[in-house]
Amino acid sequence: MSSMTTISIISFTFFLSLPPLTYSSYNITALFAFGDSTMDAGNNNHFNTPLRSDHLPYGRDLPQHVPKGRFSNGKLSTDYLVNILGLKELLPAFLNPNVTDNDLLTGVTFGSGGSGLDNLTTAVTGVLDLAKQFELFEEVLKRLRKVMGKEKAENVINNALFVISSGTNDMMYNAYGLPTRVLQFGSVQRYQDFLLQNLLSFIQKLYGGGARRIMVAGLPPIGCLPLLVTVNSILPSQHWFQRVCNVQQNKDSQDYNMKLQSHIHSLNHNLKDAKVGYFDNYTPILDMAQNPHKYGNQILLNLKYITKYMH
Structure with missing residues (x-):
C-alpha cells in the first residue's frame, strides 16, 4: 500500500465521521468528485499532459x-466511499469513453492530476482546472435531463454527495517551488486568501448547479510531503541534507485549514438547504509522518519508494 492509498484511506475515515453527509440511511444518490490527483481516476489519460499515471x-x-490512471497503487478514497454507500465498486473518470449514461446516475469524478485552485497551477501542465471540471459537470446535467427528465435529474443532483480536494499543488508549486504568487500577493497568507476565494466561488457554482451536500478537504501537512522534504533537504539551512518536516510550511497548512473551516461555517448559514462538511487530512497524515511505526512495517517499506506525494 503506497502513501497515496494510505492517505486516501485516512480521508475516507473522515468521510464516515460526518453522519449528516454520509450515512443518513445511505440515501445518497450519486457521488461527484472534483480536484487534483487525489480525485483523478484516469481523466488525465484522455488528453495531452505529462501528468499521467497509466503505468506501473x-x-x-x-x-x-x-x-x-489513478495516482495510487490501489483505490482512491472516493472508490471506497461509493462502495460503502452501495453505489458502485469504483468511481470512474468522466472522460473514460466507456462511461455510460447509466454510470452517470451514480456519479463520476472530474478530478485531474496536477490541478489546483489557481489557474497558474494548470497553465504549464495543461490539465483540467476547476472551471473546465465544472463544464464537464454541466455536460452530465444535460445528459441526465435528457435520459431522466428534468425533475428526476434534479433529484439525483440534489441528493448526491459532492467532494472537492484541491489546493495542495497551488501551495507546493506557487508558494514554495517558484514563489511567483507569494511575490505577487505579498505573503503566503494573502495567497491563501486568494485560493480560498476561488474555492468559495467554485462551491457557489456547484450550489447553483444543484449541489446540496458538499465535502471539502483541508490541506495536508505540506512540509511533510516527500517532494518538499526532499527539496528542503538539499537547500542550505539548519537541516541541510536532513529529511525532516518543514515546520513553517506545516503551520501555513494549519492556518489555511482554520480559515477554510471558518468559511465552511459561514456557508452552512448562508446556503439554504445545503450541508457543507470539512474533513481533516492534516492531523492523521502528520501523525503518520512523525510516528510511522504506529502504522506497521508496510508503511515503513513504502516510504522508501516515495518520490512525491501529489501531482
Whole structure:
C-alpha cells in the first residue's frame, strides 16, 4: 500500500465521521468528485499532459493489477466511499469513453492530476482546472435531463454527495517551488486568501448547479510531503541534507485549514438547504509522518519508494 492509498484511506475515515453527509440511511444518490490527483481516476489519460499515471507501479493493487490512471497503487478514497454507500465498486473518470449514461446516475469524478485552485497551477501542465471540471459537470446535467427528465435529474443532483480536494499543488508549486504568487500577493497568507476565494466561488457554482451536500478537504501537512522534504533537504539551512518536516510550511497548512473551516461555517448559514462538511487530512497524515511505526512495517517499506506525494 503506497502513501497515496494510505492517505486516501485516512480521508475516507473522515468521510464516515460526518453522519449528516454520509450515512443518513445511505440515501445518497450519486457521488461527484472534483480536484487534483487525489480525485483523478484516469481523466488525465484522455488528453495531452505529462501528468499521467497509466503505468506501473500505479494500479498494481487494483483488480487485474492494471494501471487505470489513478495516482495510487490501489483505490482512491472516493472508490471506497461509493462502495460503502452501495453505489458502485469504483468511481470512474468522466472522460473514460466507456462511461455510460447509466454510470452517470451514480456519479463520476472530474478530478485531474496536477490541478489546483489557481489557474497558474494548470497553465504549464495543461490539465483540467476547476472551471473546465465544472463544464464537464454541466455536460452530465444535460445528459441526465435528457435520459431522466428534468425533475428526476434534479433529484439525483440534489441528493448526491459532492467532494472537492484541491489546493495542495497551488501551495507546493506557487508558494514554495517558484514563489511567483507569494511575490505577487505579498505573503503566503494573502495567497491563501486568494485560493480560498476561488474555492468559495467554485462551491457557489456547484450550489447553483444543484449541489446540496458538499465535502471539502483541508490541506495536508505540506512540509511533510516527500517532494518538499526532499527539496528542503538539499537547500542550505539548519537541516541541510536532513529529511525532516518543514515546520513553517506545516503551520501555513494549519492556518489555511482554520480559515477554510471558518468559511465552511459561514456557508452552512448562508446556503439554504445545503450541508457543507470539512474533513481533516492534516492531523492523521502528520501523525503518520512523525510516528510511522504506529502504522506497521508496510508503511515503513513504502516510504522508501516515495518520490512525491501529489501531482
